[in-house]
Amino acid sequence: MDTNRRNFLKVAGLSTLAGLSGTAVVDRLVTGSGIAQASSGESQGAAGAGPGKPSAVRYGMVIDIKKFYQDPGLGEKAVHACHQKHNVPKFPDKRDEIKWIWMTKFENAFPENPNLYQDEESATKRLPIMCNHCDNPPCVRVCPTKATFRYEDGIVGMDYHRCIGCRFCMAACPYGSRSFNWRDPRPFIEHINPDYPSRTRGVVEKCNFCVELVQAGKMPACVEAVADCKALVFGNLNDPNSEIRKILKEQRTIQRNPSLGTLPSVFYIV
Amino acid sequence: MYDSGKIIPGLIIFVLFITIPIWYNRGGGSEPPKPVLPKDAKACVLPAAEIRAEHMKLLNVWRDEVLRDGKRGTVTVDGKQYPKSLMLNCMKCHTNMKQFCDTCHTYASVRPYCWDCHLAPVE
Numbered sequence: 001m002d003t004n005r006r007n008f009l010k011v012a013g014l015s016t017l018a019g020l021s022g023t024a025v026v027d028r029l030v031t032g033s034g035i036a037q038a039s040s041g042e043s044q045g046a047a048g049a050g051p052g053k054p055s056a057v058r059y060g061m062v063i064d065i066k067k068f069y070q071d072p073g074l075g076e077k078a079v080h081a082c083h084q085k086h087n088v089p090k091f092p093d094k095r096d097e098i099k100w101i102w103m104t105k106f107e108n109a110f111p112e113n114p115n116l117y118q119d120e121e122s123a124t125k126r127l128p129i130m131c132n133h134c135d136n137p138p139c140v141r142v143c144p145t146k147a148t149f150r151y152e153d154g155i156v157g158m159d160y161h162r163c164i165g166c167r168f169c170m171a172a173c174p175y176g177s178r179s180f181n182w183r184d185p186r187p188f189i190e191h192i193n194p195d196y197p198s199r200t201r202g203v204v205e206k207c208n209f210c211v212e213l214v215q216a217g218k219m220p221a222c223v224e225a226v227a228d229c230k231a232l233v234f235g236n237l238n239d240p241n242s243e244i245r246k247i248l249k250e251q252r253t254i255q256r257n258p259s260l261g262t263l264p265s266v267f268y269i270v
Numbered sequence: 271m272y273d274s275g276k277i278i279p280g281l282i283i284f285v286l287f288i289t290i291p292i293w294y295n296r297g298g299g300s301e302p303p304k305p306v307l308p309k310d311a312k313a314c315v316l317p318a319a320e321i322r323a324e325h326m327k328l329l330n331v332w333r334d335e336v337l338r339d340g341k342r343g344t345v346t347v348d349g350k351q352y353p354k355s356l357m358l359n360c361m362k363c364h365t366n367m368k369q370f371c372d373t374c375h376t377y378a379s380v381r382p383y384c385w386d387c388h389l390a391p392v393e
Contacts, residue, residue, distance in 0.1 A: 087389075151340050159337050160387060192389065195358060200386040215342050 058154035059133065059209060060237040060265035061223070062247050065106075067231035069125040074226055075103040078128055081225035085210070087198040089188035098179040100207040101130040101222055109268075112257055128222070128232075131156060131177040131207035132256060132264030139169035139178065148204075154237070154265055155209045165202040174260050178206045209234075237265060303373035311363040315347050326382070329356055357388055365391045 068075050082088070082101045089098050103126035107114065115122075133156045139148050140156060147162035148169055170178045184201045192198075196212070199205050210220035214234075218224075223232045235244030247253075253267040271277065286293075314321050316328070332354040335341045344351040353359045364370040367390035375382060 149338065153340070157337070161333065161337075194389055194391065197357065197387040197389060200383075211340075212342070215340050 055152055055154070056238060057152070058135065058237045058265065059214060060154070060235065060244060060267065061209075061220075062233045062244055062251075062253060062267045062269060063128060064231045064233075064269045065127045066269065067226075067229055068103075068127045069121045071229070072125065074229070074231055075126060075128050077225045078222040078232065079103065081221045082207070082210075084191055085193055085221040086196055086208075087185075087189045087193050088205075089185035089198075090190055091183070091185075091188050096182050098181065098185065098205060100179075100205070101128055103127065104129050109256060110254065112259060113254070127268070129175070129177075129256070130222075130266065131209070132175055132262065132266045133207075133209055135263035135265060136261060138172040138174070138262060142168040142172040144168065151211065151215075153215070155211045155214065157208055157211050158204070158206060160197075160199055160203050160205070163203040165204065167204060169204055174257055174262065175264075178204050180204050300377065303377040305371075305373045306366060306369040308363040308365070313348060313350070314363075315345060315352050315359075329360075329384075332356075356384065361391050366393055367391070368393070 079101050083090070086100060088100055091097055105126055106122040107118070109127060109129050133154060135154065137148075137150055137156045140150050143149070144166060145162045145164055147159050147164070148156060149159065150156050165180065167180055170180060181199050181201050181203055185199055189198060210218075210222075213220060219227070220232075220234055223234045226232050233244050233247055235242040237244060237248075239245065247269070248267060251269045253269050255264045255267055258264070316324065321328070336354050342354070344353050346352075361367070367385070
């Protein structure tokens, strides 16, 4: 074939141009569909475990801090009811402690609301805290075995059969709601409840909002324990006529560390 | 054959050695287990042969339905309702883990980890 430098350069330039634009177009198409896939995947994830489309039921709780300040025995009653119901062990060493619901000071529960001149009640008295059953739970996102997961009714549950004890969830939870069983808990359970399993060494456990009672139409054990004074109110946050929504409408409530975007389902009347 | 005086006794000793399990357990051996059945309950959620072969699968299905899907209803067999639960159903009739569960599990040399968490009824 007879060709000269000029024609060769023309063909080379044109084919380079065609090649580049061609790959650009192909890239665009590929990434375009890739984005489409990713976003659809995201929306699916959100529907499963996030603040996406609202489901019919999202369980939540309102805790009246004032009532717990007034009666220090109240918190003890709630903690005792929970820990007895779920065979939560009581270890003598604080490092091994397992907690589902426990009492703490205001400044520890609400580090986003510091106050240089704290009122005396907040400084000295204690309020109950537990798993917040977040609408956007970071523990569920990090769990490699899906041992912790969100039920459709908003309760963040644990499947101890699947827990491998990696403790990613403990690192992810900003509320310290999870405890790890460093030792066999069996010998340290004070009163064994024969209707509920215990846990084994090497799994993480936490408050389950009494899912076994709630999904059977009953109230959580802590709510039941302080039912006389209604210091804890449990209900469906997605039902505008529920008791809990009525309280949330009437009272000013706060959530723990709202800036983290975990969307807790536990509200506190200050 | 060279050295047949050593090889043949050697082979006999070898064959005897690798068949130890067969002749050691001959006669005595181990008898099939006899789990103690509950006296007052006559019916189970499945026929005996089926539950004997499939109980571990059934328990896994129940576990996933109850714990993960939140389907905490009951199963109805012959008009009677049973909760889908090891502790709240199975162990209410089979009240003795050692005389029921463990007899076969030990015989078959399986070590289910159910009892690491689930509580056997107090004997």
